[in-house]
Amino acid sequence: CFLEPGTPFPNVLESKYRALVVNNVKTSKAGPLLSFLVAGVFPDRTEDWLAIQNDRKSTLASLCLKNDLLKLRSKLDSYVASQLFVEHKHKFIYCEVPKVGCSNWKRTIFLLQANLNAEASEIEHDHIHRTSLIKKLVVYPPAIQKEFLNNYTKVMFTRHPLERLVSAYRDKLLHSEPFYSVTVANEIRAMFRKDKNSSEKVSFQEFVSFIVAKPPNSLDIHWKPMFLLCDPCNIHYNILGKYETLRLDSEHVLEVIGAPKRLHFPDLKRYGSEKRTNGDITLEYLRQLNLEQIEKIKKLYQMDFLLFNYTMDYEDYFSLND
Template identity: 30%
Template structure:
């Protein structure tokens, strides 16, 4: 299995030693897993006080490109230690009998979701499970360039998310089995709450079709308005708290894929990815993948669009601290597998922390 790039910083940008920051959290999860109690704790909402391993990177995206040789060497050593811990965490959690161990052990609904999110390139022999709000549009550009249907990754066109792309769901079982066995498999992940906030701001704040389909219904369900004005909403004014209340009532396996947990979209216990890249080190990890699959030198990962508005640490802090604590405590277990398997730390929203 190819190495999954680990990162070196925590959410606040402080650099910790692996032994101080990672091992206690890892051991906590191993104890939970070994006792067979993980899924029970998820269902009962008992994980609000459990720390997960440190996150995969800081908010300074691709800070590694500006390191000195000495700093890079130090990061490589720490990266290897963290990677080993992360791999052991995933192996331990995925080896439990109540977790899926192959594509064919998934339920029909789980398998359908997964196969519809795995893109195929037969020429370069790789499978990419795309996760909305984790640079998937740019990865689709790359696939189209490799497939010869797009001239280069910088062509200014509206992304068509279906045409000129091949999905694993289009193959018969024997074709699926062959590609799973012989192709390089990868996905990219992002801090779960940051991804959720990005989806909320983009889809419910800017996209009219999402406002009509989801926003109107959310306002009807969760906004108390004595005057009855809530029923007249165009769905373009959904608050973050209303959005979270909606998520709490949703079955994770039937959510829209922009806020469905990454675990449910890509099923890492069932597919055994060769590489899991992180949004926090997007350029570095994407370059590794392109080299690994043998992409031509002229094919590079696209730069962010000029209009893109990133979710900063301060923005995420503001939105999470504005939520009633009860809502946040109920929300986090919905994404517990994203936090634990992909090694992200629960956000600190204590009263003291939120004052600052």
């Protein structure tokens, strides 16, 4: 079962699963989930989680086939391989999707790999994105890449495309990060302002006009469509997590891969004094756009909406789920 664009509400299983998160119900700790996957006997909440996983994967498979996104090729695209991080001790591959908890996942992978008895909060944001200690799949020969993809637990996380877009704008264009707040911002100003010397911050409307004017494959990683980053139609991810259920999904991932019990997924934020981008904030920004801009960003992220079961009826979605 899957939702076509415009369907206003998540399916019953997703609604039930979100309720567990909203009510802060903790998952059952009844042993490694990997054994449940094999044996087919589950505690109730694990059964719910596995049912959600099956639903997400069947939705994805159906839509990949329907939209002719399956490819026949002998080796993995190098761009996609550069998005995949490999942690060998727990046979774990994680696809990086910016603005979907990727900094915290990199911290987690670093701790898993180094086997450090340390806290994620001790690892600085900039360090975790620059370290060479976390290996990417692209550094291995094609035959080894294939071996890892066939034998490791592969994980991808997604987020509502429009909330991710707003989060990227707030994070990259409203802060003093030289490449984005200067280089990218100046490119946007040059495209849309008569006064080329204007130093006023780039507006969300200008940002959206800028990205929809470019080919999707050329977009920056922070706002490129998620399906282009991780190629989920051709890499068969074992676990499809969502930002909307990030903590619960992440704890299940850690259990599946056999992570140490002491290790929990962190909840760290780069700009800690600011409120996270949520439904209310997303709606506030989307309401600044005209109808033509809304239609263009829906078209840009159409496959993300379809493949990952997000509704385009964002007013109802964010009002319901925030």
